Amino acid sequence: MAVTNNFSFLVNRINDSLFEFTVNVEGKNISSFTYNGEERVTRWSNITVIDFFVDHLKDIILEDPYPFGSEDTIGSCFPNEKDILVDFDKLDDDAELAKAEEYMSKVEDWRRKHNWNFYVVGAFYPNVTFRRHAEKIEVSWNNNNLYDEFGVDYLNKEGCALIDLDIFEKAVRELIIEYKTLNHDA
Amino acid sequence: MGNPKGYVGGPPTKGNIEELLVTKKVYAPSKKHDVGGWGTPNPIKSTKEGNKLLNSGISYGKRVYNVTGDGKIVVFMPDNTPQNGYHSYEVTKHSEIPSSVLKEMYKLEKIDRKFYMKVIRNKIGGSNNGSNK
Numbered sequence: 156m157a158v159t160n161n162f163s164f165l166v167n168r169i170n171d172s173l174f175e176f177t178v179n180v181e182g183k184n185i186s187s188f189t190y191n192g193e194e195r196v197t198r199w200s201n202i203t204v205i206d207f208f209v210d211h212l213k214d215i216i217l218e219d220p221y222p223f224g225s226e227d228t229i230g231s232c233f234p235n236e237k238d239i240l241v242d243f244d245k246l247d248d249d250a251e252l253a254k255a256e257e258y259m260s261k262v263e264d265w266r267r268k269h270n271w272n273f274y275v276v277g278a279f280y281p282n283v284t285f286r287r288h289a290e291k292i293e294v295s296w297n298n299n300n301l302y303d304e305f306g307v308d309y310l311n312k313e314g315c316a317l318i319d320l321d322i323f324e325k326a327v328r329e330l331i332i333e334y335k336t337l338n339h340d341a
Numbered sequence: 342m343g344n345p346k347g348y349v350g351g352p353p354t355k356g357n358i359e360e361l362l363v364t365k366k367v368y369a370p371s372k373k374h375d376v377g378g379w380g381t382p383n384p385i386k387s388t389k390e391g392n393k394l395l396n397s398g399i400s401y402g403k404r405v406y407n408v409t410g411d412g413k414i415v416v417f418m419p420d421n422t423p424q425n426g427y428h429s430y431e432v433t434k435h436s437e438i439p440s441s442v443l444k445e446m447y448k449l450e451k452i453d454r455k456f457y458m459k460v461i462r463n464k465i466g467g468s469n470n471g472s473n474k
Contacts, residue, residue, distance in 0.1 A: 241465055245462075246461065252461075255465070259461055273437055276430055307378075311418075
């Protein structure tokens with residue numbers, strides 16, 4: 156997995172009611188997708204990842220290990236099969252289903268703090284997870300089949316990188332300030 | 342007092358109860374979803390269907406979740422307007438649906454066990470990105 160400090164978020168105002176948002180890792184724009192042969196990035200009336208970072212930046216940069224994962228999955232493009240402790244073939248059994256529900260609830264509590272999916276409902280955002288590992292932040296993305304039922308095809312399907320903690324935090328804070336400035340100027 | 346039927350995500354506060362009992366939610370579809378290629382389309386076909394699903398849905402904070410007649414999960418988001426309007430999206434990543442809402446949908450038989458099991462699998466990571474595959 157790459158260790159890089161080539162990492163940034165970019166937000167642009169397109170017009171009075173639209174913003175464009177990109178995530179860049181190692182020179183790759185992981186927000187890029189094609190739709191009807193046209194290359195696009197996330198575009199929406201509000202950039203709700205801002206709310207995600209305002210609510211959860213502290214959870215990302217502090218030690219908050221995945222509740223069921225092992226350290227050896229760090230850097231293996233989360234989530235890893237090793238992290239999944241449910242036997243999906245046994246869910247017909249009520250006791251197994253109850254165990255899976257409990258597991259799901261704990262996984263969800265963690266994911267809500269480390270992946271922005273819950274916040275970005277509606278718009279086509281890449282699927283990205285952030286978690287701390289030592290003095291780095293692991294950024295992992297998995298865009299395989301994401302929104303393909305709507306004709307969307309992401310250019311960067313999956314990957315992960317380790318970013319210095321201070322570089323990551325700086326990128327998030329700059330994003331929040333830039334977005335607030337753009338909104339204020341509107 | 343128990344939770345009003347279809348409300349999950351914690352015990353009702355005085356504010357929640359006032360919201361649930363006093364203010365009727367109004368379906369107000371967003372033009373954002375009329376144009377393809379930027380976000381998930383709105384699967385609701387009429388204002389009547391929208392209002393019915395909105396006012397019989399499962400609340401989670403400010404959001405309301407429900408299932409359309411053809412089995413698509415939708416979420417209603419408030420517009421924060423004086424009319425108490427809500428617009429809707431199709432939920433295409435199961436990871437976006439709160440577990441408590443999902444359990445309530447199953448309990449209220451809005452979804453069957455087979456579908457519930459599929460969503461659990463996707464939410465936990467069976468598809469690796471939480472999408473509905």
